[in-house]
């Protein structure tokens with residue numbers, strides 16, 4: 001793009017009839033990135049005209065999801081419903097200029113016409129009143145306003161993702177733009193709002209591609225500049241079929257609850273339908289720098305939880321330990337049944353590099369971090385319980401004595417003491433380590449055992465060992 005082009009304005013226009021699903025989140029992300037790449041504006045419009053299906057909870061969920069993903073929008077979110085008067089004004093202007101007409105047909109007449117068209121194998125156009133003047137009787141009846149679609153020719157839209165797409169005008173119906181109750185239809189409202197908000201690029205799911213041709217005619221009728229359209233292929237499940245709940249068709253908050261970090265989610269959504277060479281890990285700065293519509297794929301992307309997990313592991317490892325601790329503080333407190341003490345928090349912070357090594361989702365991290373909290377006596381997993389036998393309990397008791405005698409507490413002296421004990425008892429090191437691990441971790445996933453003991457501290461370690469001997 002050249003610097004002399006007008007300021008780029010994009011928008012995300014969700015209908016608040018449900019949660020912010022990941023397809024919508026990806027659309028929002030692409031609009032955001034495109035605007036930021038060009039130093040333009042990214043606007044948010046809540047398409048709340050369907051009063052029956054729109055809810056405040058859904059609006060809240062959308063705003064929350066956008067904030068969680070750190071997709072900041074410029075200016076205030078616009079309510080489409082609040083602009084109904086303006087939509088009506090445009091419908092009347094189209095009526096005035098002869099690009100629209102009044103339709104007095106009743107629902108019954110229209111459904112008859114629909115059937116007739118079907119029987120005759122032609123498109124239903126809803127154009128019963130296109131070339132008809134109302135008599136005095138009809139004039140008293142309620143009417144809707146329909147657009148007068150051109151009948152000849154065709155329109156080619158140079159879609160920035162799909163390429164040139166052509167539709168014959170004869171295939172378009174004289175759609176209603178203003179209902180008989182004076183409310184605008186979606187098709188009209190979208191165009192009026194995009195125009196008034198100065199939107200230069202309409203980036204959205206390709207389920208709206210057909211609408212673009214109908215919307216095009218409203219722009220033309222009003223003499224407005226047609227924005228660049230970019231219709232992104234939808235997201236499919238790993239099996240190539242429509243995305244189902246099991247495959248990840250959840251609200252963004254569902255991913256937050258599952259323990260994904262927003263930056264992982266963003267990186268994942270970015271790559272789900274857009275690419276930059278072989279790059280998989282892409283920072284926000286790089287994404288802003290690199291994002292163009294040319295690299296949006298033309299075929300549906302497949303959702304893949306394994307990839308998302310791997311990315312999440314990457315970002316968990318990169319994340320600041322204090323941030324992770326505060327993200328999962330309440331979950332952790334729930335897990336251990338008390339508010340974290342300073343000692344526990346500092347143990348967890350020390351253990352963080354090891355804890356994050358393999359963690360794919362935050363709950364796993366919470367689970368393994370709880371190992372460093374004072375929760376004696378520990379509950380044992382079945383496997384850990386099996387490690388504690390007549391044969392191993394004396395080993396545990398012996399090691400506890402050795403460790404208690406240490407005047408210094410660090411990895412090398414702990415290791416040396418355990419090795420000396422094994423040697424004195426003529427036991428293989430594994431035969432000593434295994435029961436210690438079982439007693440100290442209760443069978444929870446843990447990293448290097450000596451490091452775990454070091455971080456736990458002398459008295460907690462000895463306490464955990466002796467709990468088993470006394471049990």
Ligand code: GLU
Nearest residue numbers: 013014015047190204208
């Ligand atoms: N409100 C529409 C939807 O949620 C989007 C309209 C548009 O992007 O043009 O599907």
